[in-house]
Amino acid sequence: MPEALIDAIVGMRMDEAVTLAKRMLDSGTDPLAIIADSSKAMEVIGRRFAEGEAFLPELIMGGEIMKSISEEVMPGGAGAVPEGSRGTIVIGTVHGDIHDIGKDIVALMLGIEGYAVHDLGIDVPVEDFVAAIKERDADIVGLSGLLTLAFDAMRSTVDGIAAAGLRDKVKIMVGGAPVDESVRAYTGADGWGNNVGHAVKLAAEWTDGDA
Amino acid sequence: MDHIVEEKLGGRLIADWVRGAHLHFANDEAREKYGARAQLIIDTIRLKDTGKIPVIPAATQKFAFDYGPVTFREAMTDFDKVFDAYVRQYEDTDFDAYVGPEFIFPAGMFEALRWNRVRLPGVHLPDDKSFQFVEAEYMKAEEYDEYLDDPSDWILRKYLPRLSPELEPLAQLPPLRNMVAFFQGLPDLVLAAAENPGVVDAMKALQASGQAVQEWFDYLGRIDQELGGRLALPHLLGPMAHAPFDIISNYYRGWRGTIVDMYTRPEKMIALMERLLPWQLQYGIDGAKALGQPIVTLYLYKGAEGFMSEEQYEELYWPTLKKLILGLVDEGLLVWIFTQGKYDSRLHHFKEIPAGTCLIHLESATDAFAAKEVLAGSQCIEGNVSSSLLATGSVDEVEAYCVKLAEVCGRGGGFMMDFSAFLDEAKRENVKKMIAVARAYRGDGEPGRI
The missing domain is CATH 1.10.1240.10 (Methionine synthase domain)
Incomplete structure (x- = not known):
């Protein structure tokens, strides 16, 4: 069966x-x-x-x-995806951007891969990322955005995490269709991706040391 | 053969567009320059080896606003201010055509109806952020038959009330198909209006929304006159149509709902797409006639590689899209196909369309050099200069990429220089370098002669 x-x-x-x-x-x-x-x-x-x-x-x-x-x-039961053990990831679309398809897929795949994923949704203020990192004791932060306008929001989110004294505690990935190495450098993130495979590979490198 | 083409709608519109029949030119120089640019664009789409690479703007948003400066909010409300910003942008650059604020819809159009498919700067988002569309399930899975049976009724009494709280009272109207019997069903209709004062309020909201659109159209007309008649820039973006699959996904069922349908009721989806097809074709043709514009634009959304497999593309996305393109081409019209996302593996399908009829926009996710190989001698390509590169790269990096594009894709004609997507954050010097590289192209087929 x-x-x-x-x-x-x-x-x-x-x-x-x-x-x-x-x-x-x-x-x-x-x-x-x-x-x-x-x-x-x-x-x-x-x-x-x-x-x-x-x-x-x-x-x-x-x-x-x-x-x-x-x-x-399990009507009314907990979420179907069991809490992962490979690490804790806080993910969201940065403030000013409401696109969610890419972010949702990355969150789903990371959950399948065995991470505990906390999806903060779209148009997420900097302080919500900071609060979630503290509350969930996150290892990795995923900042998503589809608009080139999101680059500034990604940078201010990375800055906000640093200002809260959490920068050394987490690895930060930025992702979205227009994101590349130049955007990673601009935002001050640790890694970047423009497809779900990149996100999974980065997370694995950071948590397991996988190549 | 030429004689037959000339008799078609598209042939007449192309001739009128090239001579700027709808414009009042500031002087003979503007008229001449406009005509040369428009002809170059047509010739390039027709795959003639002109020895030149036209430069076109996919669309500019914040990049243009910064010439004001105006915020996104002001761009949707203060038309005089944003008018100046667009004019300054085009005075400061050297494009061969213009795309204006056709997508910067008036905020009043949405606000009067509290349209819930959009998030607006100044309402839901900060003033300096772009408005964004919300994709949700506006049509339920079990409503396919209802739609197929009587689409206008579903749109009037289900779709509009779900899109706008101001239009919810329309749900109280009786189906208009009932207005056939005793006194044409008049009692039912008027009673519904009398018993639901909200119906009258809904009409007032529509009127207020429409007034915002009237002002906006007037401003778009002024922009066309200024950019076309004075700065000699042909207008590239006019009539539009949609791939039937995208209508279901973007506007009716949402992406999740669409995916469930792809597996559980594909036959209903196909029936609905076939129903939408002739309407979209007519919509594109009517738009071309109304605007006097021979290039019909199709923005493609969910057919990109990231969204579905090639098999799904061939079964569900391409068939009605192909018929739509062929229908427009059959009228003698040209089709600007705006692929979004990674499109490499789909490009070969455009060879099924008569050669020299389409302008295929490529985003940076698609390999333009491979695309040139696939589509050479078949369709013109344009775009691909990464918005991220223009925003964060150096002038030298931009130059290096654009030179390679010009050398490889420009060879033999059938290529236009353009950026990858709507331009927001981009350095002016980078955009100017992109244009300069295309201008320097001499097209003698010798590598390195840029």
Whole structure:
């Protein structure tokens, strides 16, 4: 049954996956075990995505299926993605920018990769990043933005984190379609990326020392 | 063959556009300069080897505002002030065409309706930030059939009320399709209006919104006259149409909803896109006629590599987009296709369109040098100069990249110099260097002769 569930999720068959999950629940399977199986499916999708075999729609659809399953088997329960152990990441779109697709995908992938991800949303003020770093004891901060206007907001966020005395405590990545090395240098961040693969690789380098 | 093309709508519009039929020129020099620039743009799209590289601006926002200076808020409210900023920008640069503030919509248009699909400077964001669109689920998954059955009814009584609290009362109107029977269904309609005073208020809000648009159109007309008639710059951005897939994703279902639909109800999506196709085609044609502009612009959104697989592109995105482009080309119109994001693997599809009819904009995420190889002899390409490079790079770095672009992509014609995306933060000296590199191009086919 777990194999069938994983297969249905990886195959993007939402109705079948939810029906299977319900059947597992009815036959006495622990809801947490069902969530764990669903997470395994997401890992498969995440791996295929990283290798260029799966695309954004699969990743998002996988997340949607997982959400439906968790609502079905653990109504009102905690989030479907278990808290990660590889490190804690605070992520958000910087103030003045409300774009979220790229940021959401990076947050989802980092969660699949085993990080505890705290997504502060869009148009996030500097002080919210600072507060979240303290509260969550973050290792990594992800600053997202799609507009070139976001560069200044990224820089002021990095400055704000430094002013709060937290700069040496966290690694900061800036990301978004127009972001490159020159933007990293301008903002004073530690790393940059313009796709989800970059973000995952950077996080791994910083937390595990992976190449 | 030329005779047949001339008889088409596009042929007539191209001739009028090149001679600036809608403009009052300040003097003969402006008229001559305008005509030469417009002809160069048409010839370049037609893939003639002119030995020149036209320079065009994708669109400028804060870059132009800084010539005022004006804030984003002022750009949406104080049209006289932003008018001066755009004029100064084009006086200070040497482009071959202009794109104005066509996307800097009047704040009053949105505010009168409390339009919730947009976040505005001065309302939701600081005055110096760009307005941004919100992508949300405005159409529910189960509403495809309702839309397909009676699109105008869905738009009037469902879509508009969801976009604007001022227009919520429209949901109380009866379906207009019921106005066919006894006294044409008049009692139902008028009763709905009488029992819902909000319907009248909704009409007043529409009127107030419309007044803001009237002022804005008047200002766009003045800009066209000033930039076209005095500074001799042809207007590049006019009529528009949308890829049917993008309409569903950007305006109706949102990206998440669209993805779920791609897996759970693709046949409904295809039916809706086929329904949208002839309307978008007509919209582009009507716009071209109304504006006297032969170049129809399509901004592409969700077809980029990051958003979907090639298979999904070929199954869901490209078929109706291709029909739309072919329909416009069949009218003799030219199509400015603004690809956004990484588009390398999709570019070969544009070879399915008759050669020399499209101008393909490339962002910096796409490899322009590879694109030249793919599309040489097929379609004209433009763009690709990174906005980030223009914002944070040095003049020498800009020059080095633009020289390479001119040498590789300019060879044989079919290329225009342009930046990657809407220009906000960019150093003036960098933009001027980009233009200077194109100006210095002599196009004799010899490498290094820039």
